[in-house]
Amino acid sequence: MxxxxxxxxxxxxxxxxxxxxxxxxxxxxxxxxxxxxxxxxxxxxxxxxxxxxxxxxxxxxxxxxTFEHEEGRQVYRHSTAHVMAQAVQRLFPGTRLAIGPAIADGFYYDFDPQEPFTPEDLAKIEKEMENIIKADLPFERAELSRAEALAMFREAGQDYKVELIEDLPPEVPISVYRQGEFVDLCTGPHVPSTGRLKAVKLMSVAGAYWRGSEKNKMLQRIYGTSFPKKAMLDEYLFRLEEAKRRDHRKLGAELDLFSIHDEGPGFPFFHPKGMILRNELEKFWREEHQKRGYQEIRTPVILSRNLWERSGHWEHYRENMYFTRIDDGDYAVKPMNCPGSILIYKNRLHSYRELPIRLAELGLVHRHELSGVLHGLMRVRCFTQDDAHIFMLPSQVKEEIIGVIELVDDFYRVFGFPYHVELSTRPEKAMGSDETWEMATGALRDALEARGLDYRVNEGDGAFYGPKIDFHLQDSLGRTWQCGTIQLDFLMPEKFDLTYIGEDGQKHRPVMIHRVVFGSIERFIGILTEHFAGAFPAWLAPVQVRVLPIADRHAGYARKVLDCLTGAGIRAELDARNEKIGYKIREAQAQKIPYMLVTGDKEAENGTVAVRHRTTGDMGAIPLGGFVDKLLDEIKSKAY
The missing domain is CATH 3.10.20.30 (Beta-grasp domain)
Structure with missing residues (x-):
């Protein structure tokens, strides 16, 4: 041309x-x-x-x-990984290179050095990266034949690159990128030159097996991040520090909410204060579901292998399940609640006039997770799903999905969570025909559009039995967490031969929705703990008020105040220790208790309390009855 x-x-x-x-x-x-x-x-x-x-x-x-686009950020950080690898080779000749991808919020590169890296080495590497960036070296792409690429990396002693090339299918073109003296195997793309990279920070070094297999050599993985402006990097590092301060594992211990023990890795123990928090969430959940016509059920934790084979879990989910034998038969600990709900529905005949039937369950499920991924309450081996299964007429699908969307929206607003929505489509490992999946996916899409919700499509991330809508809430640090889910299922009713008697007197097949709002009670508590930094709203706080007498002679009035509070249904406790009032206040604040009521001579004489809030401080003296009314209003409104 x-x-x-x-x-x-x-x-x-x-x-x-x-x-x-x-x-x-x-x-x-x-x-x-x-x-x-x-x-x-x-x-x-x-x-x-x-x-x-x-x-x-x-x-x-x-x-x-640009950096505003997710793909742009990946290109930016992948390019930074190449600069890091170049700096390592300059400083530590003979280091063999593995892989260096972009990841969420940063990048890493796996190295096989002659000596392990130290924290001091990271500072040197970072400094050399700055030199490479200042040199503004262009990223230059070249395509090589398989033989040329193998010869190049063999001559350079880069065995891992040779292995990667040998594993590529013959028809895949091989490309390399050069900046200055450094050449790396890569499909790209990259930024135009190293000078495009601005603010860089190396975060840590860790061990990582080559290709993720413990059969292979342990490499050294250096993690880092990069941004186009120093202010953006500073903000990110601040958020990391704030996340450490808010770590739910740390706060869970400090506030005596829960613990995890070597005797039960991945199986959390809830303490009395943690149970108060949990029970308040469950109470709220029950009240809201009762308003919307849900009926609560409870199904067994252990059920027969035959049930799990019929549901498809035995084939598609077995690696995540626990098993046992009872009376010479195979049983499984349930990883999901849906088969139990199905058995309750199937227990008797239903008329079309009864539908929709909404069965809700706070069901304890167990899933086998590898020890390396366990993380406080966020990733556990047993958790309570706030499940519900809705059995409906095909004509009711859109209305029911919209009803669940509105329920999820109402829930998240109570906690102050903004959220975004994703529509997840058929995974590679799935049951059912293409036509069934297209029909189910279309129904979810129609409901989202009828509700006017913006959404993104998450290809291939549906459940094995149906597509789903996922709700990703955003916490106070800007992090997102996938919690609520709506899954539309035409397959389970077919597999279990679920029916209802239609208007024509004949049997028909219902449609089924699986849905959760919290997702996992345990995980939601972890998210809430970090979102509020342990300073829960008054309605959730395990202790809502601590009464603090100034001296021993004020303890009698303080006990009357305590009795008044507990009589009104307020969770309160008395600190009658022989300690200075300032010390008592600081300790109550450290425990994130919303209100402290100081009682002294004036308060006892006037029937008042000196009110302190954990964040706003001194609120002055007010009548005890007025404080009770104010706090009860705050609890009832679930103010956050």
Whole structure:
């Protein structure tokens, strides 16, 4: 094609422009705006990611990616990983390179050094990375034949790269990227040059098996992160420190909420104060579900192998289950509650007039998790799902899904959680026909659009028996957590031969929804603990008020105050120790107790209490009855 020939480039807003064939993507960006040219990191061309120095040879749709885009951040941080590998090779010649991908909020690179890295080495590597960035070395792509690539990396003594190349299918093209003297095996893309990278921080070093297998050699993995502005890096590091301060495992011990013991790894123990928090959440859950026509049930923890074979869990989920034998038969500890709900529905005939039937269960489930992924309450081996299963007519599907969406929205608003929604589609390992999956996925999409919710599609992440809507809530640190789920299921009713008697007197097949709101009570408590940094709203706080007499002679009135509070249903306790009042106040604040009531001579004489709030401090003296009324209103409204 002649350079004089023109090609048409179409942009995401639908506009298009003509350019000479062979125009580099960077020049296209520059023609739009100088700012875009400065901020663009890579481009998506007809759905394929490309470097900005690549020329356009034919008509194409082009989207430029900046750090604002997830893919742009990945390109930025993958490029930073290459710079880190270059710095390591400069400082530690002979180090063999493994892989270095971008990950959430950063990147890592696995190395096989002659000597283990030390914290001091990280500082040296970071300094050398800054030198490479200042040099503004261009990232240059080259495609090699298989033989050329193998010869290059064998000569360099890079055995891991050789292994990666040998494992590639013959038809896969092999590309390398060079910046300065450094060359790495990589599909790309990368930022135009190292100078595009600005604020870099190496975080830690850890061990990692080559290719994740404990049969292979243990490598050294250096984690890092990078941002286009120092202020963004500083904010990220601040959030990390704040996350450490809010770690629910640390706060769970300090506030005496729960513990995990060597005798039961992954099986949390809830202490009295933790049970108060848990019971309040469950009470709220029950009240809201009763309002919406749910009936609560309880199903067994251990059920026969035959049931799990019929449900498909034995085939699709067996590696996550626990097993036992009873009376020479095989049984499994339930990893999910749905088969139990199905058996209750199937226990008798149902008329179309009864539907929808909404069966809710706070069901304890057990799932086998590897010890390396266990994490406080966030990743455990037993947890309580706030499950519900709705059996309905096909004509009721859209209305019921919308009802669940509204329920989830109401729940998250109570805790102050914004959220986003994802629609997860058929996974590779799934039951049922394409037509059934398309029908179910379409029904979920219709409900989301009828409710006016923005959503993103999460391809291939549905359950093995149906597509799902996932709710990802955002906490006070901006982190997201997947909690609520709505799964539409046409398959389980078929497998268990579920029926109802229709208006025509014949048997028909119901449709089933699986859904959770909290997701896991244990995990939700962990999220809440970190979201509120242990300072729970008054309605959830294990202790809502601590009464603090100034001296021993004030203890009598303090006990009357305590009796008044507990008589009103307020969770209160008395600190009658012979300690200075300032010490008592500081300790109550450390325990995140919402209110402290100080009692002295004036308070005893006037029937008042001196009120202190854990964050706003001194609120002055008010009549005891007025304080009780105010706190009860705060509890009832679930103010946060």
């Amino acid at each position: 002649s350079m004089a020939e023109k090609i048409s480039v179409t942009f995401p807003d639908g506009s298009s422009r003509e350019y000479p064939a062979g125009t580099p993507l960077m020049e296209v960006a520059q023609s739009i705006s100088s700012r875009l040219a400065r901020e663009a990191l890579a481009a998506r061309v007809d759905g394929r990611l490309m470097d900005l120095n690549r020329p356009l040879e034919k008509d194409a749709s082009v989207q430029f990616l």
